[in-house]
Each structure stands twice: as structure tokens, then as C-alpha cells.
Amino acid sequence: xxxxxxxxxxxxxxxxxxxxxxxxxxxxxxxxxxxxxxxxxxxxxxxxxxxxxxxxxxxxxxxxxxxxxxxxxxxxxxxxxxxxxxxxxxxxxxxxxxxxxxxxxxxxxxxxxxxxxxxxxxxxxxxxxxxxxxxxxxxxxxxxxxxxxxxxxxxxxxxxxxxxxxxxxxxxxxxxxxxxxxxxxxxxxxxxxxxxxxxxxxxxxxxxxxxxxxxxxxxxxxxxxxxxxxxxxxxxxxxxxxxxxxxxxxxxxxxxxxxxxxxxxxxxxxxxxxxxxxxxxxxxxxxxxxxxxxxxxxxxxxx
Amino acid sequence: xxxxxxxxxxxxxxxxxxxxxxxxxxxxxxxxxxxxxxxxxxxxxxxxxxxxxxxxxxxxxxxxxxxxxxxxxxxxxxxxxxxxxxxxxxxxxxxxxxxxxxxxxxxxxxxxxxxxxxxxxxxxxxxxxxxxxxxxxxxxxxxxxxxxxxxxxxxxxxxxxxxxxxxxxxxxxxxxxxxxxxxxxxxxxxxxxxxxxxxxxxxxxxxxxxxxxxxxxxxxxxxxxxxxxxxxxxxxxxxxxxxxxxxxxxxxxxxxxxxxxxxxxxxxxxxxxxxxxxxxxxxxxxxxxxxxxxxxxxxxxxx
Numbered sequence: 001x002x003x004x005x006x007x008x009x010x011x012x013x014x015x016x017x018x019x020x021x022x023x024x025x026x027x028x029x030x031x032x033x034x035x036x037x038x039x040x041x042x043x044x045x046x047x048x049x050x051x052x053x054x055x056x057x058x059x060x061x062x063x064x065x066x067x068x069x070x071x072x073x074x075x076x077x078x079x080x081x082x083x084x085x086x087x088x089x090x091x092x093x094x095x096x097x098x099x100x101x102x103x104x105x106x107x108x109x110x111x112x113x114x115x116x117x118x119x120x121x122x123x124x125x126x127x128x129x130x131x132x133x134x135x136x137x138x139x140x141x142x143x144x145x146x147x148x149x150x151x152x153x154x155x156x157x158x159x160x161x162x163x164x165x166x167x168x169x170x171x172x173x174x175x176x177x178x179x180x181x182x183x184x185x186x187x188x189x190x191x192x193x194x195x196x197x198x199x200x201x202x203x204x205x206x207x208x209x210x211x212x213x214x215x216x217x218x219x220x221x222x223x224x225x226x227x228x229x230x231x232x233x234x235x236x237x238x239x240x241x242x243x244x245x246x247x248x249x250x251x252x253x254x255x256x257x258x259x260x261x262x263x264x265x266x267x268x269x270x271x272x273x274x275x276x277x278x279x280x281x282x283x284x285x286x287x288x289x290x291x292x293x294x295x296x297x298x299x300x301x302x303x
Numbered sequence: 304x305x306x307x308x309x310x311x312x313x314x315x316x317x318x319x320x321x322x323x324x325x326x327x328x329x330x331x332x333x334x335x336x337x338x339x340x341x342x343x344x345x346x347x348x349x350x351x352x353x354x355x356x357x358x359x360x361x362x363x364x365x366x367x368x369x370x371x372x373x374x375x376x377x378x379x380x381x382x383x384x385x386x387x388x389x390x391x392x393x394x395x396x397x398x399x400x401x402x403x404x405x406x407x408x409x410x411x412x413x414x415x416x417x418x419x420x421x422x423x424x425x426x427x428x429x430x431x432x433x434x435x436x437x438x439x440x441x442x443x444x445x446x447x448x449x450x451x452x453x454x455x456x457x458x459x460x461x462x463x464x465x466x467x468x469x470x471x472x473x474x475x476x477x478x479x480x481x482x483x484x485x486x487x488x489x490x491x492x493x494x495x496x497x498x499x500x501x502x503x504x505x506x507x508x509x510x511x512x513x514x515x516x517x518x519x520x521x522x523x524x525x526x527x528x529x530x531x532x533x534x535x536x537x538x539x540x541x542x543x544x545x546x547x548x549x550x551x552x553x554x555x556x557x558x559x560x561x562x563x564x565x566x567x568x569x570x571x572x573x574x575x576x577x578x579x580x581x582x583x584x585x586x587x588x589x590x591x592x593x594x595x596x597x598x599x600x601x602x603x604x605x606x
Contacts, residue, residue: 014342038344038371075367101403101406101407103399104370
């Protein structure tokens with residue numbers, strides 16, 4: 001079970017009723033924050049989620065609307081008496097940028113570990129999730145992120161017996177351990193069926209539509225994607241500013257066959273996203289305009 | 304005529320319904336901002352004042368709740384197509400701190416001029432106002448600010464005639480110019496009565512109560528002062544954290560004999576300031592608990 005919240009839907013600058021785009025994800029007692037703009041901490045507080053379990057912050061890129069809230073957020077984490085390490089993930093120069101911002105947040109009661117991304121695609125294991133960072137195409141180096149929770153196969157007593165697995169090892173094998181006992185090696189596949197469908201959340205902002213997004217969004221239960229402009233006449237502006245229109249975003253969702261999709265990162269000039277949705281639905285009908293603090297709890301399919 | 308707005312009343316961290324403490328002042332087409340925390344630009348937008356005329360930002364000190372909104376604010380000024388210079392005033396290390404934060408706001412369409420404060424008290428002339436920066440006592444170097452609009456004496460035709468001032472010079476002398484004509488020097492005091500009472504706004508946060516505040520607040524039409532704690536039992540905490548209680552602040556207002564006073568910079572732990580005011584009024588009855596986006600227009604007294 002993963003809780004996901006889209007903390008805001010704005011791009012460029014925070015507005016009175018539209019926080020900057022960021023996402024928070026809760027799994028198994030830990031939280032991961034993706035981006036932290038000016039006011040992200042206020043949105044978390046409005047939502048009522050605790051900041052203290054935030055163990056990881058992933059940055060898509062270093063434009064101010066995605067990172068300007070970091071110093072205040074770090075201090076608020078400190079005030080919440082976080083003492084466990086915080087891992088910060090982001091493009092290269094991460095440590096340099098964070099340390100510059102920490103000029104106004106120098107004293108924190110927890111250590112910070114940095115993971116600087118370099119490749120086109122990197123896979124990390126964080127908070128029990130598989131996190132895939134993938135390069136997208138913006139004015140500066142920018143990454144999208146997929147968060148996957150894998151789900152092992154079902155446990156079959158018959159298989160365990162067929163493979164002569166001692167009953168005392170069943171539980172450990174079921175949890176994924178490999179065990180050596182009396183000179184024989186027992187592996188999880190001796191007791192488990194094929195891996196079942198897990199959960200996957202993909203987040204991408206800011207970018208032009210590029211194949212890496214479609215590839216990584218594939219199979220997502222939730223795909224959160226930027227759509228800076230709803231007005232089709234702003235297609236050229238979207239190109240110039242290295243953003244997407246709603247229609248470009250919807251095509252990615254359709255091509256990646258995601259289960260559901262939320263648009264976000266609206267231009268401050270867009271009063272409401274709804275008027276554009278009729279045309280968007282013609283491309284893909286499982287997309288909706290994201291709302292500030294829109295939440296969902298993703299659960300494993302019954303099986 | 305000066306418009307003043309207290310943009311927020313919070314200290315430490317921004318809350319959903321309490322922006323961080325900052326002040327904006329409008330005079331004669333220019334605006335001055337004092338401090339710029341996370342969300343200050345949102346409060347200005349809610350207020351409906353334009354950011355573009357902001358020609359000066361004065362920083363009290365470099366704690367994050369007073370400066371963390373700067374990168375976003377600078378970018379928003381740029382988006383508003385400001386091209387005229389911005390002057391930033393603050394304690395020493397100002398340029399270093401601002402440049403560190405500009406790591407995420409590197410490209411701006413206007414130049415920035417820095418005025419670093421060094422002394423115990425410094426007088427500046429900014430946007431037609433006399434700005435006095437005075438050292439206060441906080442955990443780091445911190446300044447309070449007084450903004451004074453001077454008002455010349457009244458113009459007396461009789462004086463001008465008595466002093467044989469040619470009529471064609473009257474208007475220039477009235478505006479404060481000194482003029483040489485036919486070998487004789489004409490000064491404003493030849494046509495003007497004694498200087499009349501001007502307008503004065505004093506702003507102080509964060510600090511312990513120290514004499515420099517009382518001295519500089521004296522004669523203020525509006526005195527905005529921190530009061531971190533309303534609960535009298537938190538007096539020791541106020542001392543430890545280098546802040547003030549409402550009662551300490553009210554004593555300064557009383558001793559400085561200010562015309563009116565607004566409290567601000569409330570601790571996030573204080574739900575509402577009102578319950579403490581009954582005791583505060585016993586000390587000084589021209590003080591009130593500041594509210595977010597509380598505005599006032601200060602006008603010259605009739606004369």
C-alpha cells in the first residue's frame with residue numbers, strides 16, 4: 001500500500017490557491033518527497049501529513065520553483081526532531097546547490113547523504129522501493145522518477161513440499177531470503193509462484209515529451225505529468241520553454257498505457273485547467289487535471 | 304502618504320493561515336520590502352499589490368524565515384519585467400548570502416546593488432525616505448529599520464516678501480532647492496516656516512528588548528514589533544531564543560510613545576494572539592495583535 005499526494009499543481013511561482021508542484025509518497029513508515037518549492041511545507045501541513053518520516057527527497061532539477069523551499073523544509077524537519085539521515089537525490093551539482101541554499105539553514109540535527117545522478121537512467125533502492133531516475137528534456141538537466149513496489153509471487157505449500165523445503169524455512173523464503181541449511185541452498189522460487197503485479201508511480205516534470213518518459217511510465221498505476229499549457233495555441237511556447245501542452249502529456253499517458261494520470265505544473269496564466277479537458281479526453285480518457293493535495297492510496301490487486 | 308502592509312505575522316515557519324513576518328511599504332510610486340520569507344510573494348499577490356515597483360529590499364537578518372523567499376521573489380520580479388535596479392540592504396555578508404541563494408535564480412533582467420550595514424546605526428536615503436538601520440539583539444547580527452518621510456514647513460508669502468525673494472523662485476525654494484540669482488543666494492528657510500511633523504514607521508524583528516529599539520521607535524506613527532510569545536510563562540524561553548514576549552514588546556511601545564503598534568512574528572505554537580491582549584493593554588493601550596495583510600495608509604496631519 002502506497003499513499004501518494006500531489007502537493008501542488010503550479011509551475012513557475014506559487015499562487016494564493018495553487019502551491020508549487022511537488023509530490024509526497026508514504027510507504028511502510030517512510031516518506032519520499034519529490035521536489036520542494038516555496039510553500040511545499042505549507043501544503044504538507046495543510047494536508048496533515050507529518051514531515052518527520054521524510055527520509056528521501058528527490059529533485060527533478062534545480063529551477064527555483066522545484067527547490068526554493070528546501071532550506072525552510074530542512075529547518076522544519078529539524079524542528080520536528082528528525083535525527084535519522086536524510087537522503088537527497090538529484091542531478092549533478094546536487095551537493096553544491098544544496099550546500100549553497102544551506103547558507104541560511106546551516107545547523108541541522110540530522111546528517112544528509114547525497115546521491116548525484118549521472119546516467120541517462122539510474123536505479124536506486126530507497127525506503128523499500130525501487131526508484132528509477134530517468135533523464136528527460138528541459139532547459140537544464142532534469143530527471144523523472146518511477147517508484148516501484150515489487151510484489152513477490154504467492155506462497156504454495158505444494159511447491160515447498162515438492163522441493164523438500166523444511167517447514168521451519170518457509171517463512172524466511174517467503175520473505176525473499178536465500179537460506180543455506182545442512183549443505184543445501186534454498187531459494188524463494190522453491191516456495192513462491194511467479195512475481196505478482198506490484199505498484200508503480202511515475203512522476204515527470206519539467207520536460208518536453210521524450211521517449212524516456214513513455215518507457216518509464218509504462219505500467220504505472222499513477223502517472224503524474226506536467227502539462228504547462230492547456231491552450232492548444234501555446235504549443236510553440238511549450239516547445240520554446242521546454243514544457244508540454246496537456247495534449248502532448250496525454251499522448252504519453254496513452255502510449256504508456258498508464259492506469260491513471262494526473263496533469264500538473266500549470267502555467268500561472270492558466271486560470272483553470274478544466275476547460276481544456278474535453279479535447280484532452282479525446283486523446284486519452286484516463287487522465288484528469290491534478291488538484292492541489294489530491295491524494296490516492298494505491299493497493300495491490302486482489303489475488 | 305505612505306501605505307504600509309504587514310504581509311504576515313508568523314515566525315520560524317510558514318503556516319497555512321499565517322505567512323512569515325515581512326512588511327511592504329509604498330511611497331511615491333516605489334515600494335520597499337522588509338524581509339522576504341518563504342511565501343512572502345504569495346502574500347503580496349493575495350494583497351493585490353504589484354511587486355514590480357519594489358526598488359528596495361531591507362533584510363533584518365539572515366535566518367531562513369526572513370530570507371528564504373528571496374530567490375523566488377527575484378524571479379517573480381523578473382517575470383514582472385522589472386528592469387530598473389534593485390537595492391538590497393542588510394547586515395554584513397549580505398552579498399555573499401544573496402549570491403549563494405541566487406544559485407537557483409542566476410538570470411535576472413535587472414541589476415542588484417548591495418548596501419551592507421556595518422555600524423550600530425546607519426542612515427540611508429532610499430526612495431525619498433530616510434531609512435535608519437539600527438542594531439538590535441538576536442542570535443545573529445540583526446537590524447531594525449525606521450522609515451521617515453520628512454515634511455517641510457509651510458510656505459509663507461509674507462516671509463518670501465519680507466526676504467525680498469523674487470516670485471519666480473518661490474516654487475523652487477518651496478521644493479527645498481537653494482538657488483543663486485543675480486549674485487544672491489536664496490534658501491528654503493526664506494519662504495518656509497518650521498519643518499512640520501512627517502511620517503515614521505519603525506519595524507523590529509527579531510530581538511530582545513534593547514534601548515536602540517526604543518530610541519528609534521520614538522515618534523513613530525506605526526511601530527511593528529516582534530512578540531514571539533504571548534504566554535507570560537514563556538519569558539525565559541524568549542530570553543533564551545533572543546526573542547520577546549508581548550509584554551516586553553508593549554513596554555517598548557509605551558516607552559517610545561508610539562502612536563500605534565502592531566505585534567507580529569508569533570511562535571507557531573501560539574494558536575491565537577488575542578487571549579493575551581487583556582494583560583498587554585495594561586502595559587500599553589495603543590498596541591494590537593497584527594493580522595496577516597493588515598494595511599494602513601499614513602497621512603500627514605492636517606495643518
